[in-house]
Amino acid sequence: MTAFDPDWQTETLAIRAGIDRSQFGEHSEAMYLTSSFVFESAAQAAARFSNQEPGNIYARFTNPTVTAFQERLAALEGAEFCVATASGMAAITSCVMGLLSAGDHIVSSKSLFGSTVQLFSTIFSRFGIETSYVELSDPAAWEAAVRPNTKLFFLETPSNPLTETADIAAIAAVAHRHGALLAVDNCFCTPALQKPLQLGADIVIHSATKYLDGQGRVLGGAVLGQRQLLEPVFAFLRTAGPTLSAFNAWVILKGLETLQLRMDAHSRNALELARWLEAQPQVSRVFYPGLESHPQHELAMRQQRAGGGILTFEVKGGKEAAWRVVDATRLISITANLGDVKSTITHPASTTHGRISPEARAAAGITDGMLRVAVGLESLEDLKADLARGLAL
Template sequence: MSDNLDPISQAIRIQTPRTPQGEHSTPLYLTSSFCFDDADAMRAAFAEESDDNIYSRFSNPTVDEFTKKMVMLEGADAGFSTASGMSAVVGSIMALLKNGDHMIVSSSIFGNTNTFVKKYMPNFGITYTMVQAGDESAWEAAVQPNTKMVYLETPTNPQVEVLDLEWIGQFSKKHNLILSVDNCFATPLLQKPIDFGADLVIHSATKWIDGQGRVLGGVVVGRADLIREIYLFCRVTGPTLSAFNAWVLSKSLETLDVRMERHCANALKVAETLESHPQVASVRYPFLPSHPQYAIAKKQMKAGGGVFCFEIKGGVEAGRKFLNALQMLSVTANLGDTRSICSHPASTTHSKLTDDERAAVGITPGLIRVSTGLEKVEDIIADILQALEKSL
């Protein structure tokens, strides 16, 4: 295959080498282990003198195909795929940090990531400092002699804050820190953190990468030396991506471009419509001029993504009435689906946080997160508007 192909075309054409059957669509390798021609070939594989597959916890042709596509799309050196987005997050941290290390973490992160950092990392002697997204002086003040990593996501979940990757990339380089960026909301088609200095990029492939709410998956890509350590850690601990899920995810990447174009267009239109609604206190979407980090979003993103949030007037009770009144949109905690989804972060994804912790990262009682699907935008708007009327 030509290296001159556009990345969108490569995501469609990268494929595991054809078997003698001559299949057009890549086969699915559902096997736990792989055979060798002789004892020396097996020895060479275990000695890493060859690229032969040994065991599907280590590597699998179907999983490798998906990983290669993600490495290519993000412009990375190497990658490793995992069973879920959280296993990619945990594996990338635990493989690279040790007892006595410190990391700087953006305060606006996914609820389970927040829980892992605060509850479980201290068990291994890893300390952290959480900082507000745009407070540059706080980031500088957080650096300690034992600081090894910076971890963040942008846009953030669920309030779609946008962090300045150019500034954070320069900050991380200045202090010789590993920069790890969760790029789940943007996908590699809308934003490439490596271009701004990221060393690692993480995805919950369960979301936009799959795009249809079918399977779980995660992936981390980046510098080859760092990925090597993550691979070795995950090879031992076993958060393996199943071959079937990898097959689904690899096929999903073939339509990611056309899907994200529709998701982004729909999200922008719905967000614009809600800005003037009397029952809506505020709307946040990266490509709305009213967004606090609009200029940063335009600088580092090609489009605003498929997620926006809005504050419904009336707080928790109005939020419940709104969700209960929806007729088409799904009420679920997932995102990145063909079907539009609404959720209430304060009572779901971030419910383990205290009231003060939620307030600190902008998760208010009436905050509604919308993952905009592929339905006709007029139908999405109509359902939201009728539910708003019933939330009064």
Template sequence: MTYRREEHTMIPESDLEGVSVDTLAVRAGQIRTGQLEHSDAIFPTSSFVYGSAAQAAARFGGDEPGNIYSRFTNPTVQAFEARIAAMEGGERAVATASGMAAILSTCMALLQSGDHVVCSRGVFGTTNVLFQKYMARFGVETSFVALTDLDEWQQAIRPETKMLFIETPSNPLCEVADMAALAKLAHAADALFVVDNCFCTPVLQRPFEFGADIVIHSATKYLDGQGRCIGGVVVGPNRLMDEVYGFLRSAGPTLSPFNAWVFLKGLETLPIRMRAHCENALELATWLQQQVGVERVYYAGLKSHPQHELAASQQTGFGGVLSFTVTGGQDKAWAFIDATRMISITANLGDVKTTITHPGTTTHGRLSPDDKAHAGITDNLIRISVGIESIDDLKVDLKRGLAALSA
């Protein structure tokens, strides 16, 4: 929602029906104050005042809408939530302090002791740890399966299964899930189908259109796009988001107003950034395939990728993350990374600056050797989040890495 030019007059959400994601990224969710500011306002306040004790009681009791306390009601955060919900095509969003807080909030709100989760092995390493170690302490058991093996998913589902959880494309091997097929399996088992859409964003992929019940983002990545803030968001139907919101209100993994404002600014340029990321990543993946010392490139935009056609049917672009293996082991992978001079050695992704990391010792470093093997995280694997610099300059820098392989 947003406001018309007249002070305090709200544009109905129906006025934005049918507009493109590009327009929603700029216009959805804007809240204008009495100053009629053109840019989104920031509300850096911990609490809000009331006109009377009776109004305070009505707000706290839920009888009157309005802001109460920024742990769970803040206009800037609400604007971000409204915008990303509109872009994803979901009823409601709940913003959190980080991407992992978004996953935790979803699990704590919607799962209970005795429940079972089926999760792809191809997820961010910390997601694996959250399910395998910490949710297990609360009596929630998780089975990990291959993202692309539908038979394995089917066999893993039990009567007590309450959630199927995936990332697609996966981190870091860029495997692609058949979302419609997994949604069908989940719903046949009366389970929720949860999709981490961090790699694609709603610009490239809208999981609700393929049967997802909940979509999760680490807003830290592409939604911001410039490596400035930490945050997360959960999107879904009101009946489920009411539970997630209830957990957030009580437990407090809250997104700050300032970070929400940064994400609002990031969303405004998200469509053009994602197209630039995709263009650079495809050219770089194609180029890497031809280089001596590179064994294999993982990127769904390549026609050699086993799920290329599936990705093309679900996505409007193939994203900005790719991985590849080099000839040799960890020593060669580290030598390649260390030889670069411009590309940032950091585990973050989704930035306008290209980043490079060694998943086996960073993002997935806490996994056991067996879990790494099952997830395809080898010692010679390198992940690149391709930024929007000149592609020629990126190739020059990566040639330094290639030269180090033969040193």
């Protein structure tokens, strides 16, 4: 890892970690757009391929720009090692394929991004890796689901879309008591607001597509933890190739420079908008960790620096009323992505969680009247007016 001061604060690490000026002295990070790297001799090529000499070989698994991103994100999360991937889903796939085998078992929260549920239930199951789903916030449920072949606990906190919060330390203790690993998807908080490894998790997963970029420009993902633990994950990436491109790595590196500023601003806007929504007569419930009404508010405020930028609310009148709110927006973008400076809105039951069964949606608490808003950095008065238009119909 490129040298940095471990006493630097998050804001400084997000700007300075991972920079290597040894070649040309660039002030900004260099972008290495090449598929392969040239060796000085046959002996050096052999040494690189046999891991006897460090250095770049082929951009599927070694690239200086990607390495800079990996080092910076690892510094932010307090991790020893980072494996960068082509997307957040590629990160989850690489993690499981690298660490688990046929016959192994996963315990996972019911409250997950819809594509993650599909990955666990319909793809990994074809390769003999079974998954049991439990209540995110109940450590006893995690304990009860453990089998002799359980190798991995997997959760999101806050969850998508209900922003449920898990006690990371308590669930980590359960996992470790049974010889399992705990992987935490930290997409909603990022290391600017929450550091799962410090709370006992073994692995952190990111969709860098979201807040780490922050502008909705590129796809990316990452798996972070101890180097020895993640060597099999890197080996999977090296062979299978779900690789982060150098260009995308460079874009996300620039996004990281403003991460702390953006996450603090997203959190302030989301808290005020959540409080405004709670006061609207057409809204039956608002889900946001920063609200005192949130069932895990106290826990969230212990684990997180702030509530984050995602809120979900339930409109009276079910799907028809929820769709009216969506269709009435003129400012907020109708898209299932999140993490941009631009606010977005989606109807989870028919988009992000539309491919899972109605029974699975009901078990996860996702109703037809629910809307998820990723609160951006626009004027709050404009955001309120945009939602009020649809709520008044």
